[in-house]
Amino acid sequence: MKNIKFGFSLLFCIAIFYALNTKFGSLPPLGKFLSPTEGFWQNEVSESNTNNTISINGLSASVSVKYDVHLIPHIFAQNELDLYKAQGYITAKHRLWQMEFQTHASAGRLSEIFGETALDYDRQERRRGMGFGADNTIEKMKEDPEMISYLEAYRDGVNNFINQLQPKDYPVEYKLLDYKPEPWTTKKTALLLMYMTKMLAGGDSDLEYTNALRKFGKERFDLLFPDFFDVNDPVIPAETDWTTMNAKITETPQSEFPLDSITTVLNKPHPNNGSNNWAISGAKSYSGNPILANDPHLGLKLPSVWYVMQLATPNHNSFGATLPGALGIISGFNTHISWGETNATRDVLDWYKIEFKDESMKQYKYDGSWKNTSVRVEEIKIRNKETFIDSVTYTHHGPITFDATFKGKSDKEGYAMKWAGHIGGNNQRTFIDLNKSKNYDDYLNALKHYVAPAQNFVFASIQGDIAIWIQGQFPNKWKGQGKFLMDGSNPENDWQSYIPKGHNAHVKNPKRGFVSSANQHPVDESYPYYVFNDGYETYRNRVINDFFSSKEKFNIQDFKDLHNNNYNLKASELLPYVFKNMDTSTLTTQEKEIYNQIKSWDFNTDFNQIAPSIWASWWSNIYNLTWDEFEVEELVLKKPFTYQTIYMLKNNPQDAFMDIVDTPEKETSKDLFLIAFKETVKELLAWQTEHGDYYWKNYKATFVGHLLQGLPAFSRFNIPIGGDANTVNAASKNHGPSWRMIVEMTSPPTALGIYPGGQSGNPGSKYYDNFIDQWADGKYLELDFIQEPEATKGILFTQILTPNNE
Amino acid sequence: MNKKSINFLLTLFLAYILALFLPWWSVMVAALITSFLIPLKKATVFIIPFLAVSLLWIIQSWLLSSANDYTLARKIAILFSLGENPVLLIIVTGLVGGLATGIAGIFGKQCKLVLK
Numbered sequence: 005m006k007n008i009k010f011g012f013s014l015l016f017c018i019a020i021f022y023a024l025n026t027k028f029g030s031l032p033p034l035g036k037f038l039s040p041t042e043g044f045w046q047n048e049v050s051e052s053n054t055n056n057t058i059s060i061n062g063l064s065a066s067v068s069v070k071y072d073v074h075l076i077p078h079i080f081a082q083n084e085l086d087l088y089k090a091q092g093y094i095t096a097k098h099r100l101w102q103m104e105f106q107t108h109a110s111a112g113r114l115s116e117i118f119g120e121t122a123l124d125y126d127r128q129e130r131r132r133g134m135g136f137g138a139d140n141t142i143e144k145m146k147e148d149p150e151m152i153s154y155l156e157a158y159r160d161g162v163n164n165f166i167n168q169l170q171p172k173d174y175p176v177e178y179k180l181l182d183y184k185p186e187p188w189t190t191k192k193t194a195l196l197l198m199y200m201t202k203m204l205a206g207g208d209s210d211l212e213y214t215n216a217l218r219k220f221g222k223e224r225f226d227l228l229f230p231d232f233f234d235v236n237d238p239v240i241p242a243e244t245d246w247t248t249m250n251a252k253i254t255e256t257p258q259s260e261f262p263l264d265s266i267t268t269v270l271n272k273p274h275p276n277n278g279s280n281n282w283a284i285s286g287a288k289s290y291s292g293n294p295i296l297a298n299d300p301h302l303g304l305k306l307p308s309v310w311y312v313m314q315l316a317t318p319n320h321n322s323f324g325a326t327l328p329g330a331l332g333i334i335s336g337f338n339t340h341i342s343w344g345e346t347n348a349t350r351d352v353l354d355w356y357k358i359e360f361k362d363e364s365m366k367q368y369k370y371d372g373s374w375k376n377t378s379v380r381v382e383e384i385k386i387r388n389k390e391t392f393i394d395s396v397t398y399t400h401h402g403p404i405t406f407d408a409t410f411k412g413k414s415d416k417e418g419y420a421m422k423w424a425g426h427i428g429g430n431n432q433r434t435f436i437d438l439n440k441s442k443n444y445d446d447y448l449n450a451l452k453h454y455v456a457p458a459q460n461f462v463f464a465s466i467q468g469d470i471a472i473w474i475q476g477q478f479p480n481k482w483k484g485q486g487k488f489l490m491d492g493s494n495p496e497n498d499w500q501s502y503i504p505k506g507h508n509a510h511v512k513n514p515k516r517g518f519v520s521s522a523n524q525h526p527v528d529e530s531y532p533y534y535v536f537n538d539g540y541e542t543y544r545n546r547v548i549n550d551f552f553s554s555k556e557k558f559n560i561q562d563f564k565d566l567h568n569n570n571y572n573l574k575a576s577e578l579l580p581y582v583f584k585n586m587d588t589s590t591l592t593t594q595e596k597e598i599y600n601q602i603k604s605w606d607f608n609t610d611f612n613q614i615a616p617s618i619w620a621s622w623w624s625n626i627y628n629l630t631w632d633e634f635e636v637e638e639l640v641l642k643k644p645f646t647y648q649t650i651y652m653l654k655n656n657p658q659d660a661f662m663d664i665v666d667t668p669e670k671e672t673s674k675d676l677f678l679i680a681f682k683e684t685v686k687e688l689l690a691w692q693t694e695h696g697d698y699y700w701k702n703y704k705a706t707f708v709g710h711l712l713q714g715l716p717a718f719s720r721f722n723i724p725i726g727g728d729a730n731t732v733n734a735a736s737k738n739h740g741p742s743w744r745m746i747v748e749m750t751s752p753p754t755a756l757g758i759y760p761g762g763q764s765g766n767p768g769s770k771y772y773d774n775f776i777d778q779w780a781d782g783k784y785l786e787l788d789f790i791q792e793p794e795a796t797k798g799i800l801f802t803q804i805l806t807p808n809n810e
Numbered sequence: 811m812n813k814k815s816i817n818f819l820l821t822l823f824l825a826y827i828l829a830l831f832l833p834w835w836s837v838m839v840a841a842l843i844t845s846f847l848i849p850l851k852k853a854t855v856f857i858i859p860f861l862a863v864s865l866l867w868i869i870q871s872w873l874l875s876s877a878n879d880y881t882l883a884r885k886i887a888i889l890f891s892l893g894e895n896p897v898l899l900i901i902v903t904g905l906v907g908g909l910a911t912g913i914a915g916i917f918g919k920q921c922k923l924v925l926k
Contacts, residue, residue: 006920009923010921010924013913013917014917014920016913016916020913020914021910024834025834025835034906035907036833038867038871038902039829039833039907040866040870040871040903041830041836041870042829042833044882044886045875045882045883046874048878048881048883050878050881176882180889715889716888717886717888718885767881767885768878768882768885770878770879
């Protein structure tokens with residue numbers, strides 16, 4: 005009897021241990037997770053504010069890290085190796101989980117954390133060639149041994165932190181998902197850069213365009229997707245003379261595009277990824293000093309994509325936003341210059357249709373013969389499952405993303421991807437050198453290493469120069485190249501050469517006294533190289549440029565106002581036409597009331613207005629009704645861009661596209677306005693019944709979501725901020741200004757900055773999301789650019805990193 | 811002091827000390843040892859270690875989170891569908907710790923019996 009009891013109690017004991025030590029579905033292992041000494045309660049802590057000393061392996065001298073009241077670390081090291089080691093250590097201390105998670109996502113390793121549900125995502129990232137690109141990046145960097153030594157210093161700094169951790173110290177996300185951090189590597193820095201490249205230059209619509217070309221024909225396609233819209237206020241002022249550059253343009257071959265019908269494409273980056281930046285010359289500035297501003301528009305995430313730091317050695321002193329995982333300041337300033345980036349949005353991703361000799365995919369047709377492929381074996385580890393082996397075939401173009409084993413249609417054909425992200429560039433060098441640049445020439449030298457993702461690098465210096473360069477490695481394409489799927493067997497379809505870096509569009513100290521960019525077309529039609537419109541912005545740029553042409557002098561308040569400008573140029577270009585042409589005689593009293601609400605709108609997309617909600621819903625209905633021809637099952641298509649849609653509604657109101665296919669009547673754009681409006685009234689009233697008044701703030705419901713798919717517990721919701729995707733203050737539902745910075749080039753520079761997040765990556769810290777309210781409010785932090793390492797004013801606490809000489 | 815009180819205090823003491831060196835299951839070890847040394851009778855075999863560690867975990871989690879304005883506790887409470895209520899989460903924490911410990915207590919006593 006007692007043996008039976010013993011046996012039962014043993015089993016019971018093992019069972020309870022197992023139950024509380026194991027993760028079930030999304031439920032963390034309860035015993036482990038709730039234990040006050042090991043679980044999440046250990047993360048219930050805000051950063052200490054007491055001075056302390058930490059010993060770090062391999063430092064050559066002590067490094068002083070001063071935290072100001074915003075928890076921004078100001079790092080003072082004796083040399084660059086120590087500096088980047090300290091940057092790695094300090095970044096990991098505050099953002100370790102994010103650093104690792106983003107690089108896992110980049111490498112296609114999420115199945116290791118989430119299990120089989122992430123396998124499709126992981127395969128896609130492998131087949132996008134993310135690891136391939138990262139390997140090429142490291143290879144390229146090896147030509148620059150100093151750069152590698154910095155990457156290694158950063159790596160060692162991160163690992164020094166990881167090695168100090170006990171399981172109880174792991175960031176809470178590790179505990180929630182029940183896994184542990186692995187050592188940092190230099191390749192992870194390359195993967196982080198690939199993550200950004202995918203985010204900013206990983207989009208294209210070649211396959212959708214190919215379908216559209218086949219479905220609608222060339223004439224109709226060109227009407228819908230023109231290379232230039234009828235208005236163009238380019239990054240580089242239109243009057244720029246390019247004739248002296250003596251450009252060699254690639255000749256257009258006489259080949260035809262394969263007319264294919266494609267049913268699947270890769271996940272796209274967020275369509276609103278973009279940014280604003282601008283700089284004014286001393287002549288336009290209230291103080292005589294140039295002033296520069298930047299605000300990259302990215303997904304609103306927690307922890308934020310940005311981490312703010314000051315990085316100083318006796319030879320240079322820089323400050324600004326860093327990307328956890330990468331070295332140096334990315335958007336910021338130093339003692340002499342300031343710089344910032346917006347996305348250049350160029351088409352640097354093309355698709356080739358590949359014909360294999362047989363199902364083995366060992367050879368493919370190229371230039372009249374058979375060329376050998378190579379294979380990159382991708383081992384995808386899956387939590388609680390056997391490793392999945394994905395063999396990705398490579399051609400000279402790049403990886404065969406889609407083939408018979410992945411979303412392809414036939415054993416003998418595939419789609420190969422050619423992407424600037426695969427080239428491998430020493431992009432990290434650009435940022436390290438910008439951190440140290442003293443003038444325009446240094447800035448130019450820093451940029452020359454830059455490959456992808458192409459950016460509009462704005463610049464201002466204390467010497468009084470302002471400039472903008474559209475920098476990246478751009479293929480010198482023949483007219484029309486890369487708009488559609490190309491025949492991969494024809495050598496004429498290959499990228500023939502690259503635009504020489506010196507020929508990249510740029511302007512220094514323009515007559516108009518300011519430079520700006522907002523993801524619009526980089527140039528006008530006089531630029532000799534082929535640049536096709538792959539989704540250029542057309543509203544923010546014009547508001548910004550009009551603003552700087554509106555008066556003589558500008559001060560810091562003007563800059564703040566422009567960052568927070570909610571003027572809806574898009575609505576202002578369509579609504580007056582609608583009000584004039586729409587037949588309102590059939591509107592009911594209730595509809596009339598809502599109609600009058602939007603009719604009296606001043607086009608400011610402020611959060612406490614009602615009209616922006618009406619506009620958002622109405623526009624979305626008009627847009628979808630206009631392009632109902634694009635709603636086709638089993639065929640991927642891309643609807644035309646907003647600007648061209650409004651152009652068509654106003655200029656081609658009788659066009660066949662205006663007709664709603666599903667109705668017997670023949671609609672015109674006027675009819676669409678009315679049908680869409682009635683639909684909008686229905687939607688808004690339904691919304692109102694459920695949620696209350698449809699103020700823009702509530703209707704838009706901006707949120708900043710945790711990196712784990714917006715895990716509600718760690719996210720912030722219903723943030724009162726105005727604007728939409730096309731206003732200068734580009735705050736949409738879960739996307740927007742991810743780092744606002746204003747720098748006046750006093751000596752030393754005076755700067756303001758803010759981002760929708762907080763310095764700590766720990767959801768348990770009061771520094772996790774403490775900037776969000778100020779950010780929404782249009783307020784800024786005064787960035788304390790400390791000149792003396794001994795400074796004590798405004799310092800919360802100091803950490804001394806000392807060499808560990810064991 | 812009666813056996814129950816001694817068992818209670820010893821479980822509490824061992825659970826506290828062992829957790830300084832061992833993972834979360836150290837509380838189970840504490841109960842196992844205590845019940846082996848000081849076996850109780852009937853339901854108290856379970857209840858006394860249950861109460862000891864529930865109390866310990868409640869106090870520890872309360873001390874940690876009250877010092878930080880319950881910032882994380884509120885968020886984790888949302889995660890566990892407990893509203894934004896950190897008190898409920900603290901109680902759940904105590905229950906989970908207590909449950910594991912109580913069952914280990916039963917096992918500790920059975921070890922003693924089987925060795926007799």
